[in-house]
Amino acid sequence: xxxxxxxxxxxxxxxxxxxxxxxxxxxxxxxxxxxxxxxxxxxxxxxxxxxxxxxxxxxxxxxxxxxxxxxxxxxxxxxxxxxxxxxxxxxxxxxxxxxxxxxxxxxxxxxxxxxxxxxxxxxxxxxxxxxxxxxxxxxxxxxxxxxxxxxxxxxxxxxxxxxxxxxxxxxxxxxxxxxxxxxxxxxxxxxxxxxxxxxxxxxxxxxxxxxxxxxxxxxxxxxxxxxxxxx
Amino acid sequence: xxxxxxxxxxxxxxxxxxxxxxxxxxxxxxxxxxxxxxxxxxxxxxxxxxxxxxxxxxxxxxxxxxxxxxxxxxxxxxxxxxxxxxxxxxxxxxxxxxxxxxxxxxxxxxxxxxxxxxxxxxxxxxxxxxxxxxxxxxxxxxxxxxxxxxxxxxxxxxxxxxxxxxxxxxxxxxx
Numbered sequence: 164x165x166x167x168x169x170x171x172x173x174x175x176x177x178x179x180x181x182x183x184x185x186x187x188x189x190x191x192x193x194x195x196x197x198x199x200x201x202x203x204x205x206x207x208x209x210x211x212x213x214x215x216x217x218x219x220x221x222x223x224x225x226x227x228x229x230x231x232x233x234x235x236x237x238x239x240x241x242x243x244x245x246x247x248x249x250x251x252x253x254x255x256x257x258x259x260x261x262x263x264x265x266x267x268x269x270x271x272x273x274x275x276x277x278x279x280x281x282x283x284x285x286x287x288x289x290x291x292x293x294x295x296x297x298x299x300x301x302x303x304x305x306x307x308x309x310x311x312x313x314x315x316x317x318x319x320x321x322x323x324x325x326x327x328x329x330x331x332x333x334x335x336x337x338x339x340x341x342x343x344x345x346x347x348x349x350x351x352x353x354x355x356x357x358x359x360x361x362x363x364x365x366x367x368x369x370x371x372x373x374x375x376x377x378x379x380x381x382x383x384x385x386x387x388x389x390x391x392x393x394x
Numbered sequence: 395x396x397x398x399x400x401x402x403x404x405x406x407x408x409x410x411x412x413x414x415x416x417x418x419x420x421x422x423x424x425x426x427x428x429x430x431x432x433x434x435x436x437x438x439x440x441x442x443x444x445x446x447x448x449x450x451x452x453x454x455x456x457x458x459x460x461x462x463x464x465x466x467x468x469x470x471x472x473x474x475x476x477x478x479x480x481x482x483x484x485x486x487x488x489x490x491x492x493x494x495x496x497x498x499x500x501x502x503x504x505x506x507x508x509x510x511x512x513x514x515x516x517x518x519x520x521x522x523x524x525x526x527x528x529x530x531x532x533x534x535x536x537x538x539x540x541x542x543x544x545x546x547x548x549x550x551x552x553x554x555x556x557x558x559x560x561x562x563x564x565x566x567x568x569x
Contacts, residue, residue, distance in 0.1 A: 177406060177407040177411075178407045178408060178411040180407070181407040181411050181412060181415045182411060182414065182415050182418070184415075184419075185415050185418035185419045185422055186418065188419075188422040188426075189418060189421070189422050189425070192422055192425045192426055192429060195429055196425070196429055196432075199429065199432065199433050199436070200432070203432075203433070203436035203437075203440070204436070206436075206440055207436060207439050207440060207443065210440060210443035210444060210447060211443060213447055214443055214446055214447045214450060217447055217450035217451060217454065218450055220450075220454055221450050221453050221454050221457065224454060224457035224458065224461065225457060227457075227461055228457055228460050228461055228464070230471075231461065231464040231467045231468055231471070232464070234467055234470075234471055235464065235467050238467055238470040238471050238474060239470060241470070241474045242470040242473050242474050242477075245473065245474050245477035245478060245481070246473065246477060248477065248481055249477045249480055249481050249484070284483065284484065284487065285483060287480065288480055288483065288484065301501070301510075305494060305497065305498050305501075308491070308494040309491065309494055309495060309498070311491070312489070312491050317481060317484055317485065319484070319487055319488070319489035319490075319491075319517075320489045320490040320491050320493075320494065320515075320517075321489075321490065321516070321517070322490060322514070322515065322516045323490055323493070323494065323513075323514070323515040323516075324512075324513070324514045324515075325510075325512065325513040325514075325515075326512055327509075327510060327511060327512065339487075341480075341484050343476075343477075343480050345473060345476070346472055346473060346476045349465075349468055349469055349472050350472070352458060352461060356468065356471070359474065359475070359478070363474075363475065363478045366478050366481060366482055366485075367474070367478060370478075370481060
């Protein structure tokens with residue numbers, strides 16, 4: 164019998180002895196190569212994957228920090244403008260204040276005022292209805308109605324009913340006003356954060372141009388003795 | 395002095411086996427050396443990657459601390475985006491402002507002898523009454539109104555006549 168042209172019949176023992184050590188070493192080498200190769204490569208692959216993820220997260224965080232650093236100086240005023248345009252709570256009083264100031268500007272007289280809740284707009288935007296009666300000259304009334312859209316908080320003109328009485332007109336106006344609770348959660352730190360888009364910037368610009376309500380600060384005064392206790 | 399082999403011929407391995415064993419030994423030696431180099435390379439790579447990972451994690455920690463320090467800016471940005479999204483939604487709803495502007499244009503084109511009566515405006519439609527003193531003015535007014543592009547649709551709901559106020563037109567106007 165011959166294997167690879169070598170006759171092993173009759174001389175098995177010395178031939179095997181001479182081959183035994185290198186064969187055993189070869190087997191050990193193969194096993195070690197298999198173990199080290201498999202384990203080592205899987206460890207390296209796992210580390211590489213972790214590193215890639217860490218680098219990706221780092222890039223995201225870096226971008227987030229850069230965005231926040233860029234916006235630090237401007238976002239405060241933007242937040243103020245946007246929350247005046249769409250407040251957190253019912254802006255009926257703010258709206259009435261605004262309406263009154265514009266009516267005074269146009270020499271118009273306000274009569275009845277009524278406010279009530281209306282159906283929500285979507286899930287998150289609450290809607291209120293402000294109705295009032297105004298009398299004055301038609302030209303001034305129309306100017307007033309056109310000006311409503313230029314002041315904050317934002318509102319929409321729901322209905323206008325004009326009754327003409329000689330040179331004067333009486334106008335019943337219904338406005339819808341809106342408010343919505345502030346967001347309660349900020350996105351997870353690993354999610355990317357974007358600056359305002361071009362559309363958002365354009366809208367913000369529009370909102371910035373709205374006439375804001377005037378807030379009066381009442382300064383505290385020290386208590387004093389009244390000379391006349393009944394006055 | 396030449397080598398003397400005292401082993402009987404039967405106990406001496408064949409020359410071919412000797413050559414094979416020698417070749418195998420060389421291959422195993424090269425294999426071990428390669429394995430050692432590979433192991434060192436793997437350990438080195440593992441250490442380098444671990445260091446890089448650690449520094450990336452450290453950098454992440456620093457960035458997270460920075461972001462936490464800028465939390466108020468982030469909250470404001472989230473607020474601005476939230477408000478703008480909702481404002482856009484509100485501004486997309488219907489409003490009667492366009493109807494007011496159209497009514498102003500209608501008043502501007504009223505000929506002498508025509509006056510505006512009771513008017514109701516709601517988003518997208520206007521219902522108004524116009525009084526005219528003569529049939530000539532009536533024709534003139536309708537010609538001007540229909541010739542203008544103030545309203546896309548003009549519906550004459552009713553036309554009345556009285557000796558006191560003249561002709562009365564009830565119009566339904568759509569922008």
